[in-house]
Amino acid sequence: MDERKRRRAHWLRDFLCGALIGAGAILPGVSGGVLAVVFGIYRPFMEVLTRPRKAVPQYWRMLIPLGLGWAAGFLGVAKGISAAMTLSDAVTYWLFIGLIAGTAPSLFREAGKEGRSASAWGSFLLCASAVFAGLFYVSRVVHVQVEPNFWWYNFCGALWGMGVVIPGMTSSSVMMALGLYRPMLEGLARLDLLVLSAALPGMFLTIALLARLVTWFFRRHYAVAFHGILGFVIASTLVIIPTEYTGGGEMAFSALCAAAGFGLAFFLARMDKREEDGKKD
Template identity: 80%
Template sequence: MAVRRDQNFIIRWLRDLLCGFLIGAGAILPGVSGGVLAVVFDIYRPFMEVLTRPRTAIPKYWRWFLPIALGWCVGFLGFAKGIAAAISLSNTVTTWLFIGLIVGTVPSLFREAGKEGRTAASWGSLLLCAGAVFAGLFYVSRIAEVTVEPNFWWYNFCGVLWGMSIVIPGMTSSSVMMALGLYQPMLEGLARLDLLVLSASLPGMVLAIALLARLVSWFFRRHYAVAFHGILGFVLASTLVIIPTEYGPGEPLLSALCCVGGFLLAFLLARLDKKIQT
């Protein structure tokens, strides 16, 4: 009996380590929300409970903290280096891989949004958020062509966006960074463990999580369908904005293959938790 308990503990620990790794990677991958993966792996609600009611939640969930936190750090920093290298080889092909990852998460996100029903208000939230986000990002990236000079405060802004993507399921902060021209320099800084990038982005991320946790928990508790459909609109709009328009030799075929591969990977990740549990 004791051996069985030890085996279950090891399996659970490894499962939590893997989930933390994937959620950390989701914070880095454009279009893949760490918050969505937390929802998929049934970690989001305990995580928000710890942030909003720590006295009662920490004794209940403390065993999750170490493997999830360790996996998150490895996924977050490890993927930064890999993606920076991929973008340097072909930004267009890499972006299509990200688009495939986004589209692959949409079915699970749509199911989660309708878990408590769909109303006219929820559909209105989807259309309003999609329209507002698309108009804003399209203007910034394609019409005004705004690019900012990376510095301490912009890296802090990136950290805030990452924190928001963890607390708000479905928010893909990396798409906003790509539109502003911040994504690649941020990744390169994380890959080489640049002190300026780390000292600016990590405090911004922690601050965003701490400030938004109670507000998001309250809003989801009171208006779940409206909130989640708004997030779905954000995901769809931010995806349309990052679609590449310029291609080099051979890139269209590679882009299509990477898009399909990204879709299959994200779709399978959405089903992974039940396999692990079994």
């Protein structure tokens, strides 16, 4: 593959990954941070936040398509996801489950790059059980409802920021439990000024405040941190598996969307492999 085609393919790959990460931040039970990890974007992103002078010259080519894709996924896809969930929650969830399943093998390999100690497996079990129990409690037990306003939208932005920096943090589930998810999603879909002026600053401020702490932990305890993320991924995926369907047609379409998500994840992984092979040649 010549240099121009390689760069074009890599630009498309980064744009698609950014769009999926932005959309994943909106979908309940899916963490944008987890998708960033499984697409191999998380570490460069954290380096840009914590060491911009060194990281920006190294990763600047990926920042533009990632940013454009994230904006398209987070803002532009909000309306589409809202409409899709209105038609069928199950089908929408299975699309993202397929995406996560397709990238899980690469995440498992990434987690084991520096070994799999007893503490790493302990982190996996602890995080998986804690996230599963927490999300189950929020989605099935707690039924608190609040009145949406500027400060609650700011709180939602902070939750989204945590979901970007802390892989496995599924902030949308918390919003649903508080009754904030639907008005937030509808506000993003129509580009409501109140929602944007509250949520986006809260999100970016949270990302800036937490980036260094999370990066330090990864540098000091890589295997423990990554196996914890693996537990987050599995637990958050299990929680969102749909259990109710309107009929055989919805089940069949859900399976089709899951396969499509898996295929897209495989396609992105293949693009990564070609990129690595191109650099070696």
